[in-house]
Amino acid sequence: MKILVVGNGGREHTIAWKLGESPKVEKIYCAPGNGGTAMENKCENINASTNEELLDFALENAIDLTVVGPEVYLCEGIVDLFKKHNLKIFGPSKEASQLEGSKTYAKEFMKKHGVKTAGYEAFSCPKAALNYVKEVDYPIVIKADGLAAGKGVVIAGSVEEAEAAINDFMVNDTFKGAGKEIIVEEFLEGVEASILSITDGRVIIPFISSKDHKAIFEGNKGPNTGGMGTVAPNPYCTNEVLATFDQDILKPTLKGIQEDCLDYVGIIFFGLMINERGVYLLEYNVRMGDPETQVVLPLMDSSFVDLIEAAVEGRLEKEKVTFKNKTACCVIGASAGYPGKYETGEVIQGVKGNKEKVFYAGAALKNSKMVTSGGRVFGITALGDSLDEAREKAYSSLKNINFNGMYYRTDIGK
Numbered sequence: 031m032k033i034l035v036v037g038n039g040g041r042e043h044t045i046a047w048k049l050g051e052s053p054k055v056e057k058i059y060c061a062p063g064n065g066g067t068a069m070e071n072k073c074e075n076i077n078a079s080t081n082e083e084l085l086d087f088a089l090e091n092a093i094d095l096t097v098v099g100p101e102v103y104l105c106e107g108i109v110d111l112f113k114k115h116n117l118k119i120f121g122p123s124k125e126a127s128q129l130e131g132s133k134t135y136a137k138e139f140m141k142k143h144g145v146k147t148a149g150y151e152a153f154s155c156p157k158a159a160l161n162y163v164k165e166v167d168y169p170i171v172i173k174a175d176g177l178a179a180g181k182g183v184v185i186a187g188s189v190e191e192a193e194a195a196i197n198d199f200m201v202n203d204t205f206k207g208a209g210k211e212i213i214v215e216e217f218l219e220g221v222e223a224s225i226l227s228i229t230d231g232r233v234i235i236p237f238i239s240s241k242d243h244k245a246i247f248e249g250n251k252g253p254n255t256g257g258m259g260t261v262a263p264n265p266y267c268t269n270e271v272l273a274t275f276d277q278d279i280l281k282p283t284l285k286g287i288q289e290d291c292l293d294y295v296g297i298i299f300f301g302l303m304i305n306e307r308g309v310y311l312l313e314y315n316v317r318m319g320d321p322e323t324q325v326v327l328p329l330m331d332s333s334f335v336d337l338i339e340a341a342v343e344g345r346l347e348k349e350k351v352t353f354k355n356k357t358a359c360c361v362i363g364a365s366a367g368y369p370g371k372y373e374t375g376e377v378i379q380g381v382k383g384n385k386e387k388v389f390y391a392g393a394a395l396k397n398s399k400m401v402t403s404g405g406r407v408f409g410i411t412a413l414g415d416s417l418d419e420a421r422e423k424a425y426s427s428l429k430n431i432n433f434n435g436m437y438y439r440t441d442i443g444k
């Protein structure tokens with residue numbers, strides 16, 4: 031089998047690594063890939079970035095299956111385009127991808143189908159939004175409707191902060207159209223969890239739960255990032271929480287997908303908030319999480335490619351997804367300054383010979399040397415019989431790795 035993996039993050043390195051485990055996979059093309067996929071078994075990086083370029087490559091090279099990492103391609107309709115040309119691709123249609131691409135669409139879907147979520151109001155007029163935030167209790171949450179690279183959510187503690195966010199999003203148009211409409215949402219306290227799952231539109235099978243650490247600094251302080259580390263399973267996802275999630279979120283979501291006739295074959299990522307009132311859905315993502323993937327796939331015993339094929343062929347019901355009875359911890363090594371400005375081109379040393387697996391993200395091979403090329407540079411994933419053991423193994427291996435300005439959080443999973 032020849033597979034095309036679209037994307038260039040740590041998530042895509044992990045996906046390519048996991049797919050490569052299967053003896054039936056001969057070759058994996060990564061578009062555009064990164065320094066990690068350039069060196070991974072069976073993998074080759076290729077230059078293709080637009081949906082049309084990817085389509086041309088898939089047709090010319092008789093690709094058997096395409097797996098899409100980032101949401102942007104999905105929201106731009108790569109699945110519809112590939113299907114029109116009879117190519118096998120794993121991901122939701124453009125219409126279904128709005129569950130991530132538009133917060134208004136997603137919240138309306140949740141409300142219509144009884145998915146438990148925070149109360150909200152949607153606005154397309156800044157004046158109405160500014161009037162509304164004068165009347166509400168604080169804190170509240172303000173969200174840009176469209177994709178904003180993880181920066182479209184502001185937790186406002188006062189009317190002044192809410193007004194500043196509304197002006198930023200709707201009037202100054204910081205997100206170039208993505209903030210022209212907004213959601214103002216009830217603030218929920220609690221602990222967060224990520225549950226990735228796979229669906230063929232007939233069933234949704236949840237994977238092992240995980241926990242992201244979004245803030246840049248220890249103790250969850252400072253601005254949010256794409257994620258500075260993850261653990262799986264999520265210690266807060268007890269059997270009781272998972273049963274509530276199934277009842278209040280997963281089942282109504284599946285019913286909604288079917289009732290709305292959405293063409294949804296792919297990954298659904300449920301971003302959850304757990305508190306004493308139950309389990310709430312904060313958001314849907316229509317793709318795998320990064321760095322959730324770096325802990326979920328290393329724990330997966332099942333063949334990922336078999337699962338994906340079963341989903342694409344609509345026979346997921348007969349599949350069982352199994353995970354190792356272990357805990358995984360992934361710690362991200364980032365460039366100093368991230369999520370703000372940072373340097374690139376720093377040589378990364380000490381990866382070779384490490385016991386634990388390194389998944390590269392913002393890293394590139396230059397003159398046979400691995401150098402930094404992004405904010406989140408790599409993640410190191412270790413498995414253990416307990417969270418403490420996984421943490422200890424990840425951090426002790428991380429100490430061998432170094433580049434100029436390397437930063438990491440010391441409290442992942444603590």
Ligand code: AMP
Pocket residue numbers: 148171173183185215216217218219222244301312313
């Ligand atoms: P989202 O993109 O909707 O997942 O929001 C990004 C982050 O903002 C989440 O991971 C939460 O940490 C926070 N957040 C979003 N919505 C809420 C909410 N209603 N209450 C509290 N925190 C929230």
Ligand code: GLY
Pocket residue numbers: 242256257315318319320321322
């Ligand atoms: N780590 C969070 C995300 O992938 O959206």
